[in-house]
Amino acid sequence: MSYPRFMALLAESLVEEWLNRNRFFTIRGLKHGVGEIDLLGIRLEADGSVTGRHVEVQASFRPIGYISKLTDTIAKESGKGRASAVARTSTQMAECAREWVDSKFRAPQKVKIREQMWPGANWSYHLVHAVVREDEEIRLFETEGVQCHSFDLLLRELSQRQDQAFCGSAGGDLAEIVGYFSANMNSSE
Secondary structure: OOHHHHHHHHHHHHHHHHHHHOOOEEEEEEEEOOEEEEEEEEEEOOOOOEEEEEEEEEOOOOOOOOOOOOOHHHHHHHOOOOOOOOOOOHHHHHHHHHHHHHHHHHOHHHHHHHHHHOOOOEEEEEEEEOOOOOHHHHHHHHHOOEEEEEHHHHHHHHHHOOOOOOOOOOHHHHHHHHHHHHHHHHHOO
16 A cells, blocks of 8 residues: 555544544445545434535645646646646636535535435535645635635544544544543643
């Protein structure tokens, strides 16, 4: 397994644990054609409604490029590949962010999968990210309706949570390590 894929799996395990501790039942790595949904979380609320979270995870700690790829049009106009790390204008960044959100969350096949799994669930879109090249890209995802969570804050929350009633995913052991490290760092200061 390649290092980037290994890091992505570790990060997804911790995000899954975060969802589980927030009382979400989770499915990870849901395939559809050549695409994949990182995580789906579902929770039954006290009023009988169903809350769903569609979560994508970006686990780069030394990013070179953007999270979103260049659109086909921008790539063609610039003569660059879609994954090019070439600097983008604000307009280009907004177009690329919108296309990324559409492909990750609003694509018809993803809407169909979510609705087939849990009809009538109230879905929200989430991105858990590590280090990003451009903070502006995160702000643009948010304007497109994606709730963005830094990996840093997620780790802090996992390390500070005292209740273990809802842990149990593969990320539970990792979260315990993070909590142990955090507690020992605080006590040695």
